[in-house]
Amino acid sequence: MxxxxxxxxxxxxxxxxxxxxxxxxxxxxxxxxxxxxxxxxxxxxxxxxxxxxxxxxxxxxxxxxxxxxxxxxxxxxxxxxxxxxxxxxxxxxxxxxxxxxxxxxxxxxxxxxxxxxxxxxxxxxxxxxxxxxxxxxxxxxxxxxxxxxxxxxxxxxxxxxxxxxxxxxxxxxxxxxxxxxxxxxxxxxxxxxxxxxxxxxxxxxxxxxxxxxxxxxxxxxxxxxxxxxxxxxxxxxxxxxxxxxxxxxxxxxxxxxxxxxxxxxxxxxxxxxxxxxxxxxxxxxxxxxxxxxxxxxxxxxxxxxxxxxxxxxxxxxxxxxxxxxxxxxxxxGRRPAAGKGSEEESEGAGEVISEEGPRGPLSVALTDVDLHYPGALQPALSSLCLSLPAGQRMALCGASGAGKSSVAQLLTRQLLASAGQVRLGGVPVASLDEAALRRRVACLTQQVELFDDSLAANLRLGDPEASEARLWRVLSMVALADWADALPEGLDTRVGEGGRRVSGGQARRLGLARLLLREPDLVILDEPFAGLDAATAARLSTRLDAWLAGRTVLYLVHQLGEAVDPPAIDRCLTLRDGRLCTDGQDVSG
The missing domain is CATH 1.20.1560.10 (ABC transporter type 1, transmembrane domain)
Known part of the structure; x- marks a missing residue:
């Protein structure tokens, strides 16, 4: 170079x-x-x-x-x-x-x-x-x-x-x-x-x-x-x-x-x-x-x-x-524009998903995916193959560093695969329209970013047009409505730089409430209830289950049962050192 x-x-x-x-x-x-x-x-x-x-x-x-x-x-x-x-x-x-x-x-x-x-x-x-x-x-x-x-x-x-x-x-x-x-x-x-x-x-x-x-x-x-x-x-x-x-x-x-x-x-x-x-x-x-x-x-x-x-x-x-x-x-060093991904992903791209296209749960398919970070001693993902049918829920388990977050970054196009194909709804992710991708795919990451602004402004990052009634509704879904109502300035309360005025668990739930304001077709939840006590996590899981109905859901967890009950998912896969170590057993029923 x-x-x-x-x-x-x-x-x-x-x-x-x-x-x-x-x-x-x-x-x-x-x-x-x-x-x-x-x-x-x-x-x-x-x-x-x-x-x-x-x-x-x-x-x-x-x-x-x-x-x-x-x-x-x-x-x-x-x-x-x-x-x-x-x-x-x-x-x-x-x-x-x-x-x-x-x-x-x-x-x-x-x-x-x-x-x-x-x-x-x-x-x-x-x-x-x-x-x-x-x-x-x-x-x-x-x-x-x-x-x-x-x-x-x-x-x-x-x-x-x-x-x-x-x-x-x-x-x-x-x-x-x-x-x-x-x-x-x-x-x-x-x-x-x-x-x-x-x-x-x-x-x-x-x-x-x-x-x-x-x-x-x-x-x-x-x-x-x-x-x-x-x-x-x-x-x-x-x-x-x-x-x-x-x-x-x-x-x-x-x-x-x-x-x-x-x-x-x-x-x-x-x-x-x-x-x-x-x-x-x-x-x-x-x-x-x-x-x-x-x-x-x-x-x-x-x-x-x-x-x-x-x-x-x-x-x-x-x-x-x-x-x-x-x-x-x-x-x-900017990412290539939509439709200019790797040669493998560009082949057979088909019709690009746009804002005006049909809505509905998105299927997920990763085929022989390799991902290698520059300077890393070993690949983050190696020959990864998995599929998640539209409307189903999957738990991807694995220890820290197994590659779960890398999968989420591939699906949200924060990363492009070194090799292989990543498809959403049958379309290579590299060829998706940017606005459609951000609208139809929502991800709750481990690190929730809050800005030095009001509660309302931070929530409206999920939907700038959300009414105040809708903000209160999503706060209720994440068990923060009573807390916000007790604040002297209510939704106008500032959360401080980086959310320093709220606890880690509250910041986590504010991030989840922000995601609920979206109407995505694919939901990726990376350790959704980390930092919450068991009772609060169980209560949120029950409320979240109804909202997730009719959407494709991918849970990223360390082990099955810590974020969602096994009956609530259709499949469970386990990652170890960037490779699948299970074929994906059917855990429904």
Whole structure:
């Protein structure tokens, strides 16, 4: 596989430029405000120099007894105009461009959240949760510099250099040529040169910061264990090593940035000195007036503001590139769209199930299914064959790690089989319409996700259109109605981040209530009553039995009897190390 670092800078950033292009109007308006600010600064300094010089020369002429005049109102009004325009445009530009960047960040995060949601479990298992969070936060934040600190300032600076060179060439072509040549070369160094010198260190910094965050979280969470096993000092030393590498890269970037800032000041200084000398020679030759001679170098000095922001931004271009590479890799790792699964599953796909298709219990069939996680020593599932007729109930038993949850992930398309066929209703699961799959297949997983919102909002994840009466009905079915009714805010009570305000058993039942709001045709229950006392589990099992009537049901349990009575199921299979160790006895009656 090709290393993502081998991709060119333009190829790496192209997807993000295309995303920026969606707000082209706002970006152009923001660039226009930035250009107006720079132009006002040049006009203010240049016109002030011209006015002061013209006033001084007029005063000297009057003192010498000459009859001269000077209109002070027009240049005075121009100076006030440029001063006010520069102040207002700078304020509006900062406000407008930062608002645009915040909108862009919202677009980026929405896009990347969709990408993360589209990754299969096999891909998600390769990294820690902190690393995925880093992609969604730190990497996206790094990309905000693409427009505000890279594209817009560099483009405006180049445009200002060319415009000023052209303007000065109207009075003195040699001065215009000097400005275009000297500041053009400076612009190239402050962009391409600075980027090249800081590329490696700034790219390493992105990876180093991610490693530091991950290690630090591990350190804090496992502090007691590290202390108990006597490895705390070694873990601290690893943190210190990462910090030393980051400090070395930070110091290098600071030096490169300082060099760029010094060169920017030197380039502007050398250019205005060259323009001043050329102007003085032209004035001495009588081809240029004194006020215009002063105006030209002062106009060049005003360009320092346009160039000053470039060294720091382009020195850290590598960080933007690294963030884009990592996010591009996420895009490339998205699950294939419906109908683009493995070759074995695509053969004989038949008609795709859609939202408009006929509803009813779904049959389940796994044929010679293999599943292998990257880096695992042995497959999670091997040559697995099982079938569950529509409308029947099956218990799939097995110890932890036997492969039960992997079966659930295959049926919900969180994973695609390494080999073999997985079919629902006779259709390969890889070819099912995404909306139909999520509507017709519901799974209660071992980990119930609750968000820092109200009870009602968490329940309505199962059905956004559910009425309040229906919410109370499903809470009653899971024996939580009395508890919720006793809460001061009822259904408006917030459950806290990750559901920390409710117990584990209550969170489990809220997840079950959320599933009851759906009307699925296949129900997968992974340890549905884990963490509940026997009496509560028996009561919920009885209530759930009536709701499950007419649906295909797959129980994932450690052993038969802990989640459902044997008479309530039609078949029982046992998994061991990813293989069936029973043929599936008929346990009905």
């Amino acid at each position: 090709r290393d993502p670092h081998d991709a060119s800078l333009l190829a790496t950033l192209r997807p993000w430029w295309q995303l920026l292009d969606r707000r082209r109007g706002r970006l152009l308006a923001g660039a226009g405000l930035l250009l107006l600010t720079v132009a006002s600064g040049i006009g203010l300094l240049a016109l002030s120099g011209w006015f002061i010089t013209a006033t001084g020369l007029t005063g000297l002429a009057l003192a010498a007894g000459l009859s001269v005049g000077l209109d002070v109102y027009v240049p005075g009004g121009g100076i006030r105009f440029f001063a006010v325009t520069r102040t207002v445009s700078r304020y509006v530009e900062r406000l407008y461009n930062h608002d645009t960047v915040l909108r862009q960040l919202a677009d980026l995060r929405s896009r990347m959240f969709g990408v993360l949601a589209g990754l299969d479990a096999r891909t998600l298992s390769r990294r820690r949760a902190s690393e995925w969070l880093d992609r969604l936060t730190a990497d996206i934040d790094t990309l905000d510099s693409l427009y505000l600190r890279l594209l817009a300032p560099a483009g405006i600076a180049l445009l200002a250099i060319l415009a000023l060179a052209g303007l000065l060439a109207l009075w003195l072509p040699r001065a215009g040529l000097a400005v275009g040549l000297l500041l053009g070369l400076a612009w190239l160094w402050l962009t391409l040169g600075q980027a090249r010198r800081g590329m490696a260190a700034s790219r390493r910094q992105v990876d180093g910061l991610e490693a530091l965050r991950g290690r630090l979280l591990e350190h804090l969470r496992g502090l007691a264990e590290l202390e108990a096993y006597g490895t705390l000092a070694a873990h601290r030393e690893r943190l210190a090593t990462i910090e030393r590498r980051l400090q070395a890269d930070q110091w290098r970037l600071a030096r490169v940035s300082a060099l760029g800032s010094a060169l920017a000041g030197l380039a502007v200084g050398a250019t205005w000195l060259a323009v001043l000398v050329l102007g003085a020679l032209a004035w001495e030759a009588g081809t240029l007036s004194g006020p215009v001679m002063v105006l030209m170098p002062l106009a060049v000095m005003a360009l320092n503001e346009a160039l000053a922001a470039l060294p720091m931004a382009f020195t850290r271009l590598g960080a933007t590139r690294a963030a884009a590479e990592r996010l591009n890799a996420l895009e490339a």
